[in-house]
Amino acid sequence: MNLSQARERTVGTGGVELCVAELGDAGRPTVVLVHGYPDSKEVWSDVAVRLAEHWHVVLYDVRGHGRSTAPTPLRGGFTLEKLTDDFLAVIDTVSPDRPVHVVGHDWGSVQSWEFVTVGRTEGRIASFTSMSGPSLDHFGHWIKRRISRPTPRRVGQLLGQGAKSWYVYMLHTPVLPELAWRGPLGKHWPGILERLEKVPAGDYPTASLPNDAAHGAWLYRDNVRARLSRPRPDAYAHAPVQLITPTGDSFLSERLYDGLEDRVPTLVRRSLPAKHWVPRTRPDQLASWIDEFVTANESAARDGGPVQQTVAQGPYAERFGGQLILVTGAASGIGRATAFAFAEAGARIVAVDRDAEGAARTAEMARLIGAPAAWGEAVDVSDEAEMEKLAARVAAEYGIVDVLVNNAGIGLSGSFLETTSEEWKKVLDVNLWGVIHGCRFFGKQMADRGQGGHIVNTASAAAFQPSRVLPAYSTSKAAVLMLSECLRAELAEKSIGVSAICPGIVNTNITATTRFAGADAAEEERLQKRTSRLYGRRNYPPERVADAILRAVVRNQAVVPVTPEARGARLLSRLSPGTLRSVARLKPPL
Amino acid sequence: MTGLAKAVQDANTPELRGFREVQRLAYACAEAVAGQLRSGVTEREAARMQRVWLRERGVRDWFHLPFAWFGDRTAFAGFKVPLQFFPTDRKLEPGMPFILDMAPVYKGFTADVGYAGCLGLNPLHDKLLADLEAHRELILREVRERRSLREIYEDVERLMTAQGYANRHRAYPFGVIAHKVDRVAERRWSPQVFGFGTQALKGLVSDALHGHREGWSPLWSPYRFSDHPPQPGLWAVEPHLGFRGTGAKFEEILVVTDSKDPEQSAFWLDDDLPHVRRWAEEKVAA
Numbered sequence: 030m031n032l033s034q035a036r037e038r039t040v041g042t043g044g045v046e047l048c049v050a051e052l053g054d055a056g057r058p059t060v061v062l063v064h065g066y067p068d069s070k071e072v073w074s075d076v077a078v079r080l081a082e083h084w085h086v087v088l089y090d091v092r093g094h095g096r097s098t099a100p101t102p103l104r105g106g107f108t109l110e111k112l113t114d115d116f117l118a119v120i121d122t123v124s125p126d127r128p129v130h131v132v133g134h135d136w137g138s139v140q141s142w143e144f145v146t147v148g149r150t151e152g153r154i155a156s157f158t159s160m161s162g163p164s165l166d167h168f169g170h171w172i173k174r175r176i177s178r179p180t181p182r183r184v185g186q187l188l189g190q191g192a193k194s195w196y197v198y199m200l201h202t203p204v205l206p207e208l209a210w211r212g213p214l215g216k217h218w219p220g221i222l223e224r225l226e227k228v229p230a231g232d233y234p235t236a237s238l239p240n241d242a243a244h245g246a247w248l249y250r251d252n253v254r255a256r257l258s259r260p261r262p263d264a265y266a267h268a269p270v271q272l273i274t275p276t277g278d279s280f281l282s283e284r285l286y287d288g289l290e291d292r293v294p295t296l297v298r299r300s301l302p303a304k305h306w307v308p309r310t311r312p313d314q315l316a317s318w319i320d321e322f323v324t325a326n327e328s329a330a331r332d333g334g335p336v337q338q339t340v341a342q343g344p345y346a347e348r349f350g351g352q353l354i355l356v357t358g359a360a361s362g363i364g365r366a367t368a369f370a371f372a373e374a375g376a377r378i379v380a381v382d383r384d385a386e387g388a389a390r391t392a393e394m395a396r397l398i399g400a401p402a403a404w405g406e407a408v409d410v411s412d413e414a415e416m417e418k419l420a421a422r423v424a425a426e427y428g429i430v431d432v433l434v435n436n437a438g439i440g441l442s443g444s445f446l447e448t449t450s451e452e453w454k455k456v457l458d459v460n461l462w463g464v465i466h467g468c469r470f471f472g473k474q475m476a477d478r479g480q481g482g483h484i485v486n487t488a489s490a491a492a493f494q495p496s497r498v499l500p501a502y503s504t505s506k507a508a509v510l511m512l513s514e515c516l517r518a519e520l521a522e523k524s525i526g527v528s529a530i531c532p533g534i535v536n537t538n539i540t541a542t543t544r545f546a547g548a549d550a551a552e553e554e555r556l557q558k559r560t561s562r563l564y565g566r567r568n569y570p571p572e573r574v575a576d577a578i579l580r581a582v583v584r585n586q587a588v589v590p591v592t593p594e595a596r597g598a599r600l601l602s603r604l605s606p607g608t609l610r611s612v613a614r615l616k617p618p619l
Numbered sequence: 620m621t622g623l624a625k626a627v628q629d630a631n632t633p634e635l636r637g638f639r640e641v642q643r644l645a646y647a648c649a650e651a652v653a654g655q656l657r658s659g660v661t662e663r664e665a666a667r668m669q670r671v672w673l674r675e676r677g678v679r680d681w682f683h684l685p686f687a688w689f690g691d692r693t694a695f696a697g698f699k700v701p702l703q704f705f706p707t708d709r710k711l712e713p714g715m716p717f718i719l720d721m722a723p724v725y726k727g728f729t730a731d732v733g734y735a736g737c738l739g740l741n742p743l744h745d746k747l748l749a750d751l752e753a754h755r756e757l758i759l760r761e762v763r764e765r766r767s768l769r770e771i772y773e774d775v776e777r778l779m780t781a782q783g784y785a786n787r788h789r790a791y792p793f794g795v796i797a798h799k800v801d802r803v804a805e806r807r808w809s810p811q812v813f814g815f816g817t818q819a820l821k822g823l824v825s826d827a828l829h830g831h832r833e834g835w836s837p838l839w840s841p842y843r844f845s846d847h848p849p850q851p852g853l854w855a856v857e858p859h860l861g862f863r864g865t866g867a868k869f870e871e872i873l874v875v876t877d878s879k880d881p882e883q884s885a886f887w888l889d890d891d892l893p894h895v896r897r898w899a900e901e902k903v904a905a
Contacts, residue, residue, distance in 0.1 A: 394783045397743045
């Protein structure tokens, strides 16, 4: 299905003819998608076809854009009041008896904020999903608050947003914007979008772009100054709002939405590591969040109850809610704690481990603490064929992985001269090849989807701290660290982040399963017990490593040493590698 | 309970009956207070309710004064100093887990019980409570095998880790999973120091001194001083699970004897306790 198969009609209102397209079953609840500037309804094509599987999707070209006609004269023809008239005319035609769910991007969101905060649409809107477009009234209050009570931070926020709004000032100059759009800017715009905003090339932007952009300048001229200088005091939302904030937006600061709860009684926040044009760059994520939000509000309306809490609590819930996370080595230690931390943030979890029972247990507990779904998969990461099968199965049954955590690892201690080649092979198979297989199969799926993602590889403080007792383990982890750095360079253009986590001494059961090269069974058991007790005494909990992993994903950090000793070693490896070399010669007291 | 264990108990009737009586009294108190907990009740109020309930029924001395922990305090989240164990003004909210922990002395017999519950529905808390059963079985089995207390401690911890939980009894003083309890002399005046009764502490200290000479300790900890087989006597055992802001425990008395018969060498003082009944009901329901 695509937009060309949509049923089209024309709705006349206030002297203009609006081009309205419909997709999906008209008997289902209606979702109205409102586009921004300089766009036409085609900006929504990828999101619309995904939503049309469950909903009656309606898109229309805003007056003066796409195949809708422009008002005459243009000046004064684009006020928010008139845009609200258009919206009401459209929804009265496509969904006369039922309230609709509105989704707006950019200027579509700005006008939708007007729709949900004015009295005459009350009862006609069931929910609103906003992305990259604040309410001009809220924005006006935001500026006023910062001017009337300036603190250094508030002044900084004001200047920051002021700089991001450079194009708004340009659009207020007469004639020049129109000339630019109908001339060179219109011609180069698709290339600019592709290069700077990472919008994939294709059927968007459409040929009507120069006209859309020239007419749309009046959106700014008719509304911005009027609303920002005299914001409505009563701009309270009368419908639940889902706010999706792209964290890399070049035009809007995330801070614009601070304190929004005061004016929006039911607010769900989401954040997305992406640039401004999310309907083009992240259609899967948007469709799934819109779908979830519309479903929650529909069932609340049907049952007459309050809206179910659709979003998990916790500091990272905005970011990971509903995403698909795959963690290897998830039956214990850091892997399990990481799966739980993501589950707490409302993510869906695939817990992978050799230990089927442990993986299933992780999935079970993950569901109890907030994961909407979780599965345990028994796979040995060192087995290429098994990993390939797993990747195919996950893609087919659960979807494309948003965050991949290659965490599975085993320990091997003992001097180099006593380490056999089998032992070397085993440790490299799991610690290095496991990561390679994960990155190859799941990373490829992420890259092919082209909607971003993140890969986390668990390296170790041993990756930069040499040691006479951990030659094989340290080598494998150093390789993981370098692999992560190279991959990060390669995948950056696909908006896929790669982080290497270097935990340090963490209290997990890796010590209880570590091989000690050259030791007989009894001696090995003694050493395992002894190191376990030492690690237990250090007692750094894996939960804190899990926190560091989530933070690394949110901040897209490259290398994250976690424990103080890991951070210290990292620092020394750069300032004074000689010290680390001396430490490497020490024999640990075991 | 098997016939053999019963024989031991019968042989010690007055002694064990006294302990059983006070343990039942303490659990009755826990259930009564838990039944009265409402949204908005603070930890201090819950602790006072326990104290008043037991005083009314003749308790005059304490091994330790009643504790109450609500919400993430059941998992001892962020506990750094022992003072944090004392009840606070934290209010109970719907769905919140809570733990009531008290150790009354009644007619010279000591009990130390822990009761975990939650206000309303909380599937996660139910899961934790259900998973405690395996620990009760594990501890009894390994004590009967006369394994070193330190090893048993580590096995319990290993089971908790396998279940996905954190060992939260490590937060107790000396990280103990259990400690010895004994008869306490009834004095007219028995002050408390940091919530602990001086008479009971005296007993513990004298045990510690004896034990130090004989190579055992009345504290069952992860440290070397607990690296000895179970010492005959009464042990208040309190495995405490924590899982991301939710904690659950039980605490009850394990009787250890010097009998050669494994069944007689160790047994739980009483099998008719709220958590044991709960597991039995769950099995019937399943």
